[in-house]
Amino acid sequence: xxxxxxxxxxxxxxxxxxxxxxxxxxxxxxxxxxxxxxxxxxxxxxxxxxxxxxxxxxxxxxxxxxxxxxxxxxxxxxxxxxxxxxxxxxxxxxxxxxxxxxxxxxxxxxxxxxxxxxxxxxxxxxxxxxxxxxxxxxxxxxxxxxxxxxxxxxxxxxxxxxxxxxxxxxxxxxxxxxxxxxxxxxxxxxxxxxxxxxxxxxxxxxxxxxxxxxxxxxxxxxxxxxxxxxxxxxxxxxxxxxxxxxxxxxxxxxxxxxxxxxxxxxxxxxxxx
Numbered sequence: 001x002x003x004x005x006x007x008x009x010x011x012x013x014x015x016x017x018x019x020x021x022x023x024x025x026x027x028x029x030x031x032x033x034x035x036x037x038x039x040x041x042x043x044x045x046x047x048x049x050x051x052x053x054x055x056x057x058x059x060x061x062x063x064x065x066x067x068x069x070x071x072x073x074x075x076x077x078x079x080x081x082x083x084x085x086x087x088x089x090x091x092x093x094x095x096x097x098x099x100x101x102x103x104x105x106x107x108x109x110x111x112x113x114x115x116x117x118x119x120x121x122x123x124x125x126x127x128x129x130x131x132x133x134x135x136x137x138x139x140x141x142x143x144x145x146x147x148x149x150x151x152x153x154x155x156x157x158x159x160x161x162x163x164x165x166x167x168x169x170x171x172x173x174x175x176x177x178x179x180x181x182x183x184x185x186x187x188x189x190x191x192x193x194x195x196x197x198x199x200x201x202x203x204x205x206x207x208x209x210x211x212x213x214x215x216x217x218x219x220x221x222x223x224x225x226x227x228x229x230x231x232x233x234x235x236x237x238x239x240x241x242x243x244x245x246x247x248x249x250x251x252x253x254x255x256x257x258x259x260x261x262x263x264x265x266x267x268x269x270x271x272x273x
């Protein structure tokens with residue numbers, strides 16, 4: 001187990017990038033055969049905007065990778081953190097860490113991005129996409145992603161978590177992010193069955209519906225249990241879904257500069273939070 005975790009502790013950045021590229025490509029291909037929603041526009045033009053935002057996110061992710069390495073050195077010598085307060089097998093601490101990360105740095109911070117007004121202004125960029133597909137999983141305002149990474153870093157420190165735990169979890173989130181954003185149509189029985197444990201494509205599609213209350217539901221990324229426990233789970237007829245955001249001017253959803261300016265633009269409306 002330790003040797004397996006050591007692999008993630010020293011994971012080269014090119015492998016992380018290849019992991020992202022593989023799953024984007026994989027689900028891009030699958031979308032061509034099992035399409036949920038037919039995009040009348042140009043798929044590549046739509047993807048270009050999201051890929052530019054992905055590049056900015058990867059830069060931030062790389063910087064946090066360096067910071068996490070420094071934090072890991074301090075944690076190893078200081079013995080700080082909740083995980084150091086009790087004895088347990090390595091796999092138990094790893095499982096606890098994954099659950100804590102999934103709840104805090106995915107579900108809870110996503111909940112805050114919807115409920116805290118200034119944070120919502122940043123998160124609008126993710127929801128202005130009118131043609132949700134696999135590339136939408138990469139669509140985050142840099143400051144939105146900065147909040148997510150800062151939150152995750154705080155959790156790592158509080159838990160006294162080895163950096164290998166965090167990097168393993170990040171690798172787990174990548175296929176789930178692209179899977180639940182992918183423009184694919186699974187058999188309803190399969191999608192609904194998956195939604196009892198993990199975030200399925202249909203489940204996340206409701207989150208991208210343009211109107212409340214669906215927009216403020218289904219916050220999870222990997223596990224769906226948090227939405228079920230805290231009453232934010234939604235599942236209905238997928239044919240009712242309309243992408244975008246009714247409270248915002250998202251006519252320029254494929255203009256990168258426009259999207260980057262959204263949090264600071266008075267021209268873009270947002271609902272009171």
